[in-house]
Amino acid sequence: MTILLSQEIDRTSYEPAYAQLVNILQASMATGVFKPxxxxxxxAQLCEHYKVSPMTVRRVINILLDRGLVTTAQGRGTxxxxxxxxxxxxHLSGLKEQIESTDRAQVQLLEARIVEAPERVARKLELSPVDWTIFVRRLLLQDGTPVSYHRAYLIYDPRRPIVEGELEVTSLEGLIHGNGQTDLQSGCLSIEAVTLKEEEAAILSMGQGDPAFLIDHTFYDFQDRPVSWGWFIWRADRLKLSATIGNRPPQDQQSAMKDSRRWTGEDHE
Amino acid sequence: MTILLSQEIDRTSYEPAYAQLVNILQASMATGVFKPxxxxxxxAQLCEHYKVSPMTVRRVINILLDRGLVTTAQGRGTxxxxxxxxxxxxHLSGLKEQIESTDRAQVQLLEARIVEAPERVARKLELSPVDWTIFVRRLLLQDGTPVSYHRAYLIYDPRRPIVEGELEVTSLEGLIHGNGQTDLQSGCLSIEAVTLKEEEAAILSMGQGDPAFLIDHTFYDFQDRPVSWGWFIWRADRLKLSATIGNRPPQDQQSAMKDSRRWTGEDHE
DNA sequence: AAGTGGTCTAGACCACTAT
DNA sequence: TAGTGGTCTAGACCACTTT
Structure with missing residues (x-):
C-alpha cells in the first residue's frame, strides 16, 4: 500500500499542518481515492510521506474519527x-438566528403567576404536589408574526435563591444567547411532531390541527436538580432542522434545503 | 489563581491520563467549582498540578472545547x-434502533417503476425533465405495524452504472446499517413537522390530519452529483429526537424522556 | 515583559492483530 | 515477529493579550 497522495504540506501556509492533512485526506475520501x-x-506511512510527526498524524486521525468519516481498529488499521x-x-438552526436578532424578534409575556405544581409537573421537577411553581406563558414574535408559544414551570422555593437567575435565564434572551453566566448547568430537550390545539392555533395565528413542533425542555442546576420544565410550540413553517451525513465538503449545505416546502402536487397518482 | 483540584491522576489506572483529566475538569464545572x-x-498550571505534559493538557482542552463546555481565547485563557x-x-435515535433489529423490523416494497422525472424531481436531481428516474415506494414496519412510509426517486442513467448500488443502498438496510461499502459519498437531510394526507394516513394506519415527521433526504455520489431524492413520512409516535445541552454527566439521559407523551390535560385553564 | 493558548517535534512505550 | 493504532513526554517556537 504505497498510494501516493499528490499534494504535500505547505509549511509556509497560515493553515496549520494538521488542518492541511485533514483536508487532504478528507478530499481523498470525497473523490473516491479511498472508498468506504x-x-x-x-x-507511520502518513508520517513519512507528509514529513510530519506521529503526534500530528494522530491528531489528524482523531479529527477524522470524530467527524465520523473513519473507524480505527487497534492492531489492524484505519x-x-x-x-x-x-x-x-x-442542529437547531433557525432557532438561534430567529431570536438572536433582537430588532426583528420580540418576546411577549402573556402570563406569569405562582401556582401549586400540578401532579405531572411535580413529577418532572421532583417536587411534592404542594410545592409552588411559577407558571409562565410567553409568545415569541418575529417581524410581528408569532412563531412560537412557550409555557414553562419554574420551581419557586424560598430556600433556593436561585429562582431569580432561572427567571432571567428562561427569559429566552438568556437561554439562547446563553453566554451570560447563569446558575444553570445543563438541559435536556426532545422534539415531537404535534398538531395545534385550539388555544395554540389562536395564539399562533394558525388553524387548529395545523402541524407544529413541540420542543420539551428540562433544565438542571449544579446539584443536578431540575429547576424548570416547559415546552415550546413552534410553527412548523418557522423551524428547520437540517443535517448532513457522510463526507460532505463544507460548502452550500443549505442550497439543498431551499425549495423544500412540502410538495402539494400529486405524489405520482 | 492557585485553585487546587483535590483529585490527581492515577497512573496505574486503565483509564488514560487525558480521559481522567477530562473527567476531573468536567466534574469540577458540573459541581460549580468553575461556574459559567x-x-x-x-x-501550564494544569501541567504542573497534574504532572502531565503540555500535549496531554492540550488534548484535554480540545476535548472540552468540542464538547462545547469551554471556550478558549488565545492570549487570554480558557x-x-x-x-x-x-x-x-x-440525534436520530430510534430510527437506527428501529431498523437495526431485523427480527422486529421489516421493509415492504409497495412499488418500483421507471418514470420520467417530474419537474420538481428533475430540479432536485439536476436532471432535464426528459430524463428517467426510478420511483420507489416502501413501507417500514415494526412488529407488524407500519411506522414509516418512504418514497424516493433514483437517477436512472445507462451511462452511470452506479444505479444498482444506489438501489441497494436506498434499500434501507444499507442506508441505516451503513457500514457496507457503497458508492454514496454523502447525504443531506432535513426534518419538518407535517400532517398526514389521506393516502399516507391509510398506509400508516393513522388518521388523516394526524401529526408526523417528514424527513427529506438527498444523496450524492463521489462526484458530488445528486443520485437520489426522497422523503420519509414517519409516525410522530415512533420517532424521538433528543438532545442535551450544557454539562450533562453521562447517565440516564432518557430518564427525562420517558413519560413525555403530550399532555392532554388542561394547560392551566 | 510576562502570561496565555496553538502548533509541532522526535522519539518512547504499550496493546492489539495478523502471519 | 512485524505492523498497527493509542498514549505520553519534555521540550521548542509562535501569535496573541495584558500589564
Whole structure:
C-alpha cells in the first residue's frame, strides 16, 4: 500500500499542518481515492510521506474519527466509513438566528403567576404536589408574526435563591444567547411532531390541527436538580432542522434545503 | 489563581491520563467549582498540578472545547461556557434502533417503476425533465405495524452504472446499517413537522390530519452529483429526537424522556 | 515583559492483530 | 515477529493579550 497522495504540506501556509492533512485526506475520501471500507495508509506511512510527526498524524486521525468519516481498529488499521443515516445529527438552526436578532424578534409575556405544581409537573421537577411553581406563558414574535408559544414551570422555593437567575435565564434572551453566566448547568430537550390545539392555533395565528413542533425542555442546576420544565410550540413553517451525513465538503449545505416546502402536487397518482 | 483540584491522576489506572483529566475538569464545572464565565487554570498550571505534559493538557482542552463546555481565547485563557439552547444537537435515535433489529423490523416494497422525472424531481436531481428516474415506494414496519412510509426517486442513467448500488443502498438496510461499502459519498437531510394526507394516513394506519415527521433526504455520489431524492413520512409516535445541552454527566439521559407523551390535560385553564 | 493558548517535534512505550 | 493504532513526554517556537 504505497498510494501516493499528490499534494504535500505547505509549511509556509497560515493553515496549520494538521488542518492541511485533514483536508487532504478528507478530499481523498470525497473523490473516491479511498472508498468506504478501504484502509487508509498507516500512521507511520502518513508520517513519512507528509514529513510530519506521529503526534500530528494522530491528531489528524482523531479529527477524522470524530467527524465520523473513519473507524480505527487497534492492531489492524484505519478504515473509511460509509454513509449511515442513523448518524445524522440535527442542529437547531433557525432557532438561534430567529431570536438572536433582537430588532426583528420580540418576546411577549402573556402570563406569569405562582401556582401549586400540578401532579405531572411535580413529577418532572421532583417536587411534592404542594410545592409552588411559577407558571409562565410567553409568545415569541418575529417581524410581528408569532412563531412560537412557550409555557414553562419554574420551581419557586424560598430556600433556593436561585429562582431569580432561572427567571432571567428562561427569559429566552438568556437561554439562547446563553453566554451570560447563569446558575444553570445543563438541559435536556426532545422534539415531537404535534398538531395545534385550539388555544395554540389562536395564539399562533394558525388553524387548529395545523402541524407544529413541540420542543420539551428540562433544565438542571449544579446539584443536578431540575429547576424548570416547559415546552415550546413552534410553527412548523418557522423551524428547520437540517443535517448532513457522510463526507460532505463544507460548502452550500443549505442550497439543498431551499425549495423544500412540502410538495402539494400529486405524489405520482 | 492557585485553585487546587483535590483529585490527581492515577497512573496505574486503565483509564488514560487525558480521559481522567477530562473527567476531573468536567466534574469540577458540573459541581460549580468553575461556574459559567469563570476562567480555568492555565495550561501550564494544569501541567504542573497534574504532572502531565503540555500535549496531554492540550488534548484535554480540545476535548472540552468540542464538547462545547469551554471556550478558549488565545492570549487570554480558557473559560467555562453556559448553557446555550441554540447548540442543542438532536440525534436520530430510534430510527437506527428501529431498523437495526431485523427480527422486529421489516421493509415492504409497495412499488418500483421507471418514470420520467417530474419537474420538481428533475430540479432536485439536476436532471432535464426528459430524463428517467426510478420511483420507489416502501413501507417500514415494526412488529407488524407500519411506522414509516418512504418514497424516493433514483437517477436512472445507462451511462452511470452506479444505479444498482444506489438501489441497494436506498434499500434501507444499507442506508441505516451503513457500514457496507457503497458508492454514496454523502447525504443531506432535513426534518419538518407535517400532517398526514389521506393516502399516507391509510398506509400508516393513522388518521388523516394526524401529526408526523417528514424527513427529506438527498444523496450524492463521489462526484458530488445528486443520485437520489426522497422523503420519509414517519409516525410522530415512533420517532424521538433528543438532545442535551450544557454539562450533562453521562447517565440516564432518557430518564427525562420517558413519560413525555403530550399532555392532554388542561394547560392551566 | 510576562502570561496565555496553538502548533509541532522526535522519539518512547504499550496493546492489539495478523502471519 | 512485524505492523498497527493509542498514549505520553519534555521540550521548542509562535501569535496573541495584558500589564
Amino acid at each position: 471500507g478501504a484502509q487508509l495508509p498507516s500512521e 478504515f473509511v466509513k460509509g454513509v449511515d443515516i442513523g448518524e445524522a445529527v440535527f | 464565565g469563570a476562567q480555568l487554570p492555565s495550561e 473559560f467555562v461556557k453556559g448553557v446555550d439552547i441554540g447548540e442543542a444537537v438532536f
